[in-house]
Amino acid sequence: MTTLRPFCCDDMFKFNHVNLDPLTETYGLSFYLQYLAHWPEYFQVAESPSNTIMGYIMGKAEGVGENWHGHVTALAVAPEYRRLGLANQLMEILEDISEKKCCYFVDLFVRVSNAVAISMYSNLGYCVYRTVLQYYSGTPEEDAYDMRKALSRDVHRRSIVPLKDPVRPEDLD
Numbered sequence: 001m002t003t004l005r006p007f008c009c010d011d012m013f014k015f016n017h018v019n020l021d022p023l024t025e026t027y028g029l030s031f032y033l034q035y036l037a038h039w040p041e042y043f044q045v046a047e048s049p050s051n052t053i054m055g056y057i058m059g060k061a062e063g064v065g066e067n068w069h070g071h072v073t074a075l076a077v078a079p080e081y082r083r084l085g086l087a088n089q090l091m092e093i094l095e096d097i098s099e100k101k102c103c104y105f106v107d108l109f110v111r112v113s114n115a116v117a118i119s120m121y122s123n124l125g126y127c128v129y130r131t132v133l134q135y136y137s138g139t140p141e142e143d144a145y146d147m148r149k150a151l152s153r154d155v156h157r158r159s160i161v162p163l164k165d166p167v168r169p170e171d172l173d
């Protein structure tokens with residue numbers, strides 16, 4: 001049976017196989033520790049009965065006023081555990097926490113080429129809010145979609161009205 005539980009420091013010794021995917025961003029240790037320290041409730045892991053990490057989600061809550069929102073920083077499931085509904089479950093946890101924190105919306109950035117993830121987020125009710133030009137560095141650089149889903153606090157669903165013009169990373173609020 002799969003266990004969904006909070007991520008802990010030791011998990012960083014065990015999640016390399018999940019990150020070995022070109023579409024999964026890998027960060028420095030201090031970045032993960034910063035999330036664990038500030039937003040532990042937003043860092044959840046799916047573990048198999050043999051204690052293998054199947055996938056994880058890492059996020060945070062930030063913003064002021066009507067920009068107060070939950071953010072998905074990383075979501076990854078190891079190839080052998082895909083299409084089991086794990087990502088959906090991890091997203092549900094993050095959305096529930098964001099609802100409890102009275103966020104207006106949840107957002108995330110995704111590579112414009114990541115058709116699988118875009119389709120998954122669309123099925124979960126996310127829509128493209130704006131395009132962020134050259135958000136992902138590398139060769140070549142790649143644009144990101146900033147996708148959003150309004151939560152119940154955003155009664156008028158103002159947070160998801162799409163922007164017409166693309167923005168640059170330095171223009172993000």
Ligand SMILES: CC(C)(COP(=O)(O)OP(=O)(O)OC[C@H]1O[C@@H](n2cnc3c(N)ncnc32)[C@H](O)[C@@H]1OP(=O)(O)O)[C@@H](O)C(=O)NCCC(=O)NCCS
Pocket residue numbers: 021023024075076077078081082083084085086087088089108109110111114116117119120121123
């Ligand atoms: C995107 C990713 C997290 C999905 O994880 P997952 O656990 O396989 O997703 P789920 O099983 O919860 O699938 C949810 C839905 O997404 C869609 N989906 C997932 N994988 C898909 C695929 N290979 N092809 C088409 N649709 C797919 C389906 O609609 C699916 O629902 P369904 O199985 O009922 O049809 C996983 O493929 C992954 O880790 N990819 C690499 C990292 C990544 O791209 N992360 C997102 C960065 S923003």
